[in-house]
Amino acid sequence: MSILVTGATGFVGRNVVRQLVERGEGVRALTRNPGTASLPAEVEVVRGDLAEPASLASALKGVERMYLFPVDEAAEEVVALAKAAGVRRIVDLSAASVTVGLHVNPVEAVVEAAGLEWTHVRPCGFMANMLQIWAPMVREAREVRYPFADEPMNLIHEADIAAVAVAALLEDGHDGAAYTLTGPAPVTVREQVAAIGAALGEPVRYTEVTREEARSILKAQGGFAAESADLMLGFVDYGGAAASGADGYADQDWSALLKPWPDGERVLGRPARSYAEWARDHVADFR
Template sequence: MRILVTGATGYVGRNVLPQLVSAGVDVRALTRDPARAKVPAGVDLVRGDLSRPDSLSEALEGVERMYLFPAPETAREVVARAVKAGVRRIVVLSSGAVTTGYDTDFHLPVERAVEESGLEWTHVRPGEFATNTLHMWAPSIRAESAVYDPHPDAVGVPTHERDVADIAALALLEDGHTGKAYTIVGPQPLTHAEQLEAIAAAVGRELSFKDVTAQEALAYYQALGGWAAANAPFLLGLVTYSNEETTPEAEHQYDKDTVEEHPTAESVTNRPGRTFAQWAQDHADDFR
């Protein structure tokens, strides 16, 4: 059996690969730049780009199952090519925002394209990724031992990307997951202050919050560019998921009892979900 992993160098995809290798299946990884990609021994690296479906012919050859990273603009054409190539099962990296109804134009179109293809499908819908703090906080922690966050009491339920990868790998390898959408969160709600404490313990030095407003924090993240700039308005509570303007107080939870409950990865894997403290230890060098 040959399995294709798209988004193979992403935080989830890179953790799916070794599980497939350990299972003894034929693993192929799609990447835009094979020369720079780091993958486990035995993985077949193939050049391709989901934004260019015509580049996927070699990658899809002989593939029976596929882990699909979301690319909504081309999802239907990518899935059509997968069907034509003989793919029988697709596991989609989706988002918990689909479950809550906030995501109607990014992950949801990918889910629908796969569902309407007639193939076996499973959607993995993580809530808040723990890696959000890496994108947002790591630059200022490395430079200033501080973070630009005006809401230390805001509550999240961050999920370790390895928990997401575990579910994706099981859905690729095992039967019994077809037609299911797994919405998962981390094992415990934590304030931003508690998350920063965990990172401080992992890196071995004191860290603090900058005394900033949401607009001042936004200006900092916009200057960083990239992922942080693109997602800061939502994460700071200045816009809703659908990009409507709001106030920070409207978008952030301050009471752990009001956080919406979803299962952890344990509901699928039968192993306890990884804590944020463990995630911080796993990524300590990224914050140093």
């Protein structure tokens, strides 16, 4: 069986690839830059871009199952091409915000309408979302400067998201399911920084700053931090429009996502990994 993994070098996609290889599956990985993919040697790495569906023709040949990274406006064409090529099962990466009515993901409707086997994987916030923002701070000064000190959030390890996706790709019984995935318990920014320090075995100081101060810090940091600052800090919403309220999210009720949801444990037969485990898994990034 040949499985196509799109978004193969992302936080989740890279874990999907690795876990499929560990289970002895044939994996084809789609990426825009094969030369820098750094994927396992067993993987067939192919060039392609979901935003340019015509580039997927060779990648889809012989593929039976596909892990679909969010594809937005090109979804209909991508899914149609996959179906025409013989793909019969699609597992798509969505978001927990869809479950609680804060977001609509049109890709889900496209996948459902295709007449194939499908599973939606809907994770809450990634533990890894802050990696590219906080890791440079920790490496440079053993300090994190960020707002929202004691606001709880439910976050999930990217390897757990991948594990559910892999189960849906390989096992029967997941057709037509939408799995909402969370971590085992809410965790605050202050607690996250403490867990990073514990993983390093060194003190990491946390300094709470305002959203405006944090925006200046991230813009100066450049790269991903600068590009994502307005969204991560709540100055704009997921559609790019200006967000309302003092904290940027006053018009959205995220409380339903603070509780642990049971879907992941039902699929995997074990609890979700904790933030402390995630920090240990990424200690090299912070060191």
